[in-house]
Amino acid sequence: MTEALATTGFSREAVIALSRRKGEPEWMLQKRLEAWEIYEQTPAPLGRRGDLGTLQRLARFHFQELRPYLPADGDGALPASIEEGLRDALVGAAERSGLVLQRNSSVVRVELSEELKSRGVILTDLDTAVREHGDLVQRYFMTQAVPLATDKYTALHAAFWSGGIFLYIPSGVEIEEPILAQIWLDAPAAAAFAHTLIIADELSSARYVEEYASAFEGEQPSLLSAVVEVFTKNGARIEYTSLQDLGRNVWSVMHKNSIHEADSSVSWVMADLGSRLTFSNIGSNLIGNGSATELVGVFFSDQDQRFVIKSLSNHVGLSTNAETLVHGALADESRVEFDGMIRVQPGAQQTASFLSEHNLLLSKHCRAEAIPGLEIGANEVSASHGATTGQVDEEQLFYLMARGLPKDEAERIIVQGFFEPVLQRITLDSLRSRLRRNIVRRMRGGHESEADWIEAQERWEIEGVDEGAVSFDRPSSEEEEIRLLPE
Amino acid sequence: MASELVIKNLHASIEGKPILRGVDLVVRQGEVHALMGPNGSGKSTLANVIMGNPKYEVTDGEIWFKGENILEYSPDRRARMGLFLAFQYPMAIPGVSVANFLRRALEAVREGPRPIGEENPSGRPAPRKTIPPSEFRNLLREKMKLLKVDNSFINRSINDGFSGGEKKRAEILQMALLEPEIAMMDETDSGLDIDALKIVSDSVNALRGPKLGLLVITHYQRILNYIVPDFVHVMFDGRIVRSGGKELALELEERGYEWLRPEGSEVAVND
Numbered sequence: 071m072t073e074a075l076a077t078t079g080f081s082r083e084a085v086i087a088l089s090r091r092k093g094e095p096e097w098m099l100q101k102r103l104e105a106w107e108i109y110e111q112t113p114a115p116l117g118r119r120g121d122l123g124t125l126q127r128l129a130r131f132h133f134q135e136l137r138p139y140l141p142a143d144g145d146g147a148l149p150a151s152i153e154e155g156l157r158d159a160l161v162g163a164a165e166r167s168g169l170v171l172q173r174n175s176s177v178v179r180v181e182l183s184e185e186l187k188s189r190g191v192i193l194t195d196l197d198t199a200v201r202e203h204g205d206l207v208q209r210y211f212m213t214q215a216v217p218l219a220t221d222k223y224t225a226l227h228a229a230f231w232s233g234g235i236f237l238y239i240p241s242g243v244e245i246e247e248p249i250l251a252q253i254w255l256d257a258p259a260a261a262a263f264a265h266t267l268i269i270a271d272e273l274s275s276a277r278y279v280e281e282y283a284s285a286f287e288g289e290q291p292s293l294l295s296a297v298v299e300v301f302t303k304n305g306a307r308i309e310y311t312s313l314q315d316l317g318r319n320v321w322s323v324m325h326k327n328s329i330h331e332a333d334s335s336v337s338w339v340m341a342d343l344g345s346r347l348t349f350s351n352i353g354s355n356l357i358g359n360g361s362a363t364e365l366v367g368v369f370f371s372d373q374d375q376r377f378v379i380k381s382l383s384n385h386v387g388l389s390t391n392a393e394t395l396v397h398g399a400l401a402d403e404s405r406v407e408f409d410g411m412i413r414v415q416p417g418a419q420q421t422a423s424f425l426s427e428h429n430l431l432l433s434k435h436c437r438a439e440a441i442p443g444l445e446i447g448a449n450e451v452s453a454s455h456g457a458t459t460g461q462v463d464e465e466q467l468f469y470l471m472a473r474g475l476p477k478d479e480a481e482r483i484i485v486q487g488f489f490e491p492v493l494q495r496i497t498l499d500s501l502r503s504r505l506r507r508n509i510v511r512r513m514r515g516g517h518e519s520e521a522d523w524i525e526a527q528e529r530w531e532i533e534g535v536d537e538g539a540v541s542f543d544r545p546s547s548e549e550e551e552i553r554l555l556p557e
Numbered sequence: 558m559a560s561e562l563v564i565k566n567l568h569a570s571i572e573g574k575p576i577l578r579g580v581d582l583v584v585r586q587g588e589v590h591a592l593m594g595p596n597g598s599g600k601s602t603l604a605n606v607i608m609g610n611p612k613y614e615v616t617d618g619e620i621w622f623k624g625e626n627i628l629e630y631s632p633d634r635r636a637r638m639g640l641f642l643a644f645q646y647p648m649a650i651p652g653v654s655v656a657n658f659l660r661r662a663l664e665a666v667r668e669g670p671r672p673i674g675e676e677n678p679s680g681r682p683a684p685r686k687t688i689p690p691s692e693f694r695n696l697l698r699e700k701m702k703l704l705k706v707d708n709s710f711i712n713r714s715i716n717d718g719f720s721g722g723e724k725k726r727a728e729i730l731q732m733a734l735l736e737p738e739i740a741m742m743d744e745t746d747s748g749l750d751i752d753a754l755k756i757v758s759d760s761v762n763a764l765r766g767p768k769l770g771l772l773v774i775t776h777y778q779r780i781l782n783y784i785v786p787d788f789v790h791v792m793f794d795g796r797i798v799r800s801g802g803k804e805l806a807l808e809l810e811e812r813g814y815e816w817l818r819p820e821g822s823e824v825a826v827n828d
């Protein structure tokens with residue numbers, strides 16, 4: 071490996087060395103160099119005056135102490151922690167139709183069912199896609215959905231991306247079983263770039279599940295830079311679900327955006343639980359007439375975590391629809407900024423767009439700031455937005471305690487109830503239960519023992535409003551009675 | 558021995574404003590007391606203070622239950638000791654199903670109060686006794702039949718989107734399930750239609766007996782025709798100004814409250 075890549079810090083030399091090492095065509099090298107220029111010339115986004123200061127903190131992150139590229143280990147064997155993470159994946163081996171595993175800078179495993187291969191579905195790492203489907207990559211890679219000049223961080227991403235996932239679904243192909251991607255960071259002081267490019271051709275559909283995780287100890291932070299670009303052609307449907315559960319020594323910057331042709335839809339499900347700091351941007355560009363998007367978001371922050379979440383519903387075509395629903399809880403000293411924008415472009419008649427964001431503050435020291443925005447350039451529009459930030463309601467707490475529930479438990483139940491409306495919108499059962507368990511675990515009072523915590527987890531399914539675990543249903547007999555399903 | 562709730566010279570205020578100004582009252586298991594009085598006289602305040610609502614500050618007096626001064630006890634401890642309050646305005650708790658909540662409440666109340674000092678231990682709390690779903694199902698089915706509660710409401714969120722009458726019925730369903738020793742019903746009759754009032758009263762009467770003491774807060778004689786009280790008290794301006802037998806309620810129906818107004822008190826109306 072050439073010296074510039076082996077040392078820490080980003081540089082023009084490192085860009086060239088990376089591209090050479092990959093044996094890339096000239097156009098990709100030029101694209102990387104163009105991005106590097108932009109990176110060098112563009113100031114980092116700093117947020118607004120008087121905000122919670124998270125973007126400023128990100129701007130001061132020591133990018134130059136990171137290694138821009140980590141070569142894969144020789145034998146390709148995975149460490150035990152990643153093997154284990156793969157076993158506990160949101161989509162198990164029997165339930166998925168495809169798998170991509172990225173570790174640090176490299177995609178180390180790609181699997182796709184023979185059936186989907188035979189129907190023309192392409193699932194590869196992005197390097198392979200550059201070689202074999204150069205025309206598609208050249209056309210879609212960081213040009214429209216997340217243009218490389220979106221901000222300083224996307225420019226860095228374009229200059230240094232490695233690994234990466236390419237998914238193409240041909241016209242009319244509907245993929246029922248989800249495709250799973252796991253992105254792992256297991257080295258300190260490293261930068262990993264995860265790029266996902268999904269092209270769903272006309273009338274196709276797919277469910278795609280992405281997990282971001284890390285497995286390394288110590289204080290020395292690493293960076294995960296993720297870009298997800300989704301293109302839905304006429305009538306295509308994509309369900310994109312992501313779970314960000316990175317360790318507290320990881321900082322992350324994410325940009326996810328979809329470009330819609332007519333009557334296509336993308337439903338985004340985003341759960342943010344981990345990382346030290348996450349700057350997350352999610353957008354949908356509803357260009358084609360009749361296109362639609364939905365964003366369901368859940369977050370839970372504690373200790374000194376900081377999240378900045380920005381969403382954009384950009385309405386361009388006629389009769390487009392968007393709904394954004396985000397619920398999050400903050401504990402300890404954590405800080406969350408949410409910036410949700412609905413933009414209705416001139417001529418985007420019959421737009422329907424809704425956004426609601428709710429924060430629940432669980433400590434006196436956490437801070438949340440929610441700024442819903444609305445820009446309307448058309449006149450036949452139905453749009454509404456709202457954001458609330460509140461604490462656990464004292465009267466609700468008293469009500470539950472008056473029925474014998476201890477304060478900790480009453481509080482936990484209220485928080486669970488707060489998340490329930492968004493959890494009900496998540497179609498992936500495993501994610502729903504993962505999130506519930508995470509909520510229970512974070513809510514456990516300091517005095518509760520590990521055994522109690524596990525018990526609380528097990529009981530969760532019957533304590534939440536869960537259709538499966540305890541459900542009262544009417545038997546088919548005429549006699550009216552309630553029945554519990556067997557445990 | 559019958560459990561006793563003993564209120565002595567109770568003074569309480571909210572946001573610095575005195576509401577209760579020396580309440581004395583004794584309710585024993587097996588007795589039914591009616592508490593009447595004009596709007597804003599402090600009836601709900603009394604019930605909330607007995608249950609331990611932290612919103613109110615007790616400035617003087619004592620509350621004894623089963624021989625213990627419970628003033629410092631948390632609401633959940635009071636509930637586990639056998640106190641119950643059917644709220645005048647039950648809180649909605651979105652996202653939490655009635656069934657799961659009730660099962661937890663029943664487990665908690667059956668577990669009873671934990672020994673003092675072990676409620677928030679630095680070590681580990683006693684393991685929970687869980688109620689098998691089958692047992693809970695049977696119990697709930699029985700109580701729901703009694704209260705003619707619609708099956709569907711068990712899967713709904715607590716009081717969320719319930720009509721006024723449904724909320725009141727759900728409160729009594731909880732009371733029937735949790736089997737308290739002393740229960741307070743704060744205007745359970747308000748908002749109930751005539752049939753519902755009959756159903757609720759019948760259920761309450763079915764629970765009546767030597768093991769249940771009742772404090773029925775109401776504005777209307779009608780519920781007292783069904784749930785006939787042993788004692789009637791009138792609250793005025795944060796004090797009980799008159800106590801008597803069931804005939805006092807009839808007299809109030811006829812004469813109103815004004816004749817009981819203590820000297821020097823002003824009209825207090827809260828809505």
Ligand SMILES: Nc1ncnc2c1ncn2[C@@H]1O[C@H](COP(=O)(O)OP(=O)(O)OP(=O)(O)O)[C@@H](O)[C@H]1O
Nearest residue numbers: 571572576595596597598599600601602603825827
């Ligand atoms: N948060 C508050 N701040 C100030 N005053 C309050 C507050 N809550 C209640 N009060 C006052 O306390 C007094 C007693 O109220 P309470 O609800 O106990 O009356 P009540 O006898 O139950 O009346 P009603 O028959 O209308 O239910 C009223 O004057 C009311 O306005």
Ligand SMILES: [Mg+2]
Nearest residue numbers: 600601602645
């Ligand atoms: Mg009242």
